[in-house]
Amino acid sequence: MCLGESGMCSWYGAEGEIPLDFVGPCNTVFDRFAMEVAHKTLPCGTRLRVRNRDNGRTVDVTVRDRGPFVAGRILDLTYEAFGRVENRDRGVFPCDYEIL
Structure with missing residues (x-):
């Protein structure tokens, strides 16, 4: 395991926000219920363990x-992944992650 960054984490994928057939930059169809994350530079397919600080x-x-x-944010979790570690109404939380 390799320690990554610390910063703020947000979420995306509210119902209707992204078209159902949207194919992202990693050549996968977006699924708001998938355990996935957006990161600016890590290679597609990289596995992370994100911790709510x-x-x-x-x-x-x-x-x-x-x-x-958005300035100051390091990760964008999907709707489902964010909900596993924080109340979505909060919108953001301080986080860190490690590469698995």
Whole structure:
């Protein structure tokens, strides 16, 4: 395992936000219920363990998209993955990750 970055994590994929047949930069169809993450530079298919620094919960995800494109954010989890570690109403949380 290799320690990654620390920063803020957000989510994307609200119902209707992304077309059902959208193919992302990693050549996969976006699925808001998949355990996936967007990262700006890590190779597609990289597995990460993301930790919510506020509550200690973790989620294992696969890089399948690029982003986030908001200053200060390092990861964009799918709707489902975010919900496993934080209440979606919060929108963002401090996180770190390790490469599995």
